[in-house]
Amino acid sequence: MEPRVSFITLGVTDLARSLVYYRDILGLQPRSVKESVVFFELGQVWLALYPHDLLAEDAGVPDDGGGFRGITLAHNVRSPEEVDQLLATGAQGGGRLVKAGHKAFWGGYTGYFADPDGHLWEVAWNPHFPHV
Structure with a gap:
């Protein structure tokens, strides 16, 4: 692969x-x-x-969709301020804030929002990762 x-x-x-x-x-x-x-x-x-x-149905699995799905999507931004801005945007229109922006143990700044179906998006500023 x-x-x-x-x-x-x-x-x-x-x-x-x-x-x-x-x-x-x-x-x-x-x-x-x-x-x-x-x-x-x-x-x-x-x-x-x-x-x-x-x-x-396509994957051949039950359609119960319950609980944590074991996956998050991540979007890196250029600053901690952008994290807070995108978290606020993600919480609109049926989305919701899951975890407010905060300093992370690894030195960055991160938070989470969920889309209307509960898919988790992490928004992060990471000083150790190549910037966008």
Whole structure:
């Protein structure tokens, strides 16, 4: 396997609501909007929104979606102030603040918000990682 991720697909319970959230609240511009899938280009990785029940069916797993899903998405920014700004933005339009921005044990500044389906996004300023 080559060291690359090509798509991140989030199972969502309301595709229209999620499109509005990611487009109008987070400011991502969709590259393709179909009846059952939305695609956003994120540099060299694509973000796809797909109905939760259909994604579970495609993967052959139960559609219970309960509890922590064992994954977070991360977005690095240029400053601690940008962390707080993006956390506030992410908490709008059906999203919610999960963990306010704070100094992290590893020397950066980080916090979390959840999209309308509960997918966790970490927003971080990391002085030790290549900047955006």
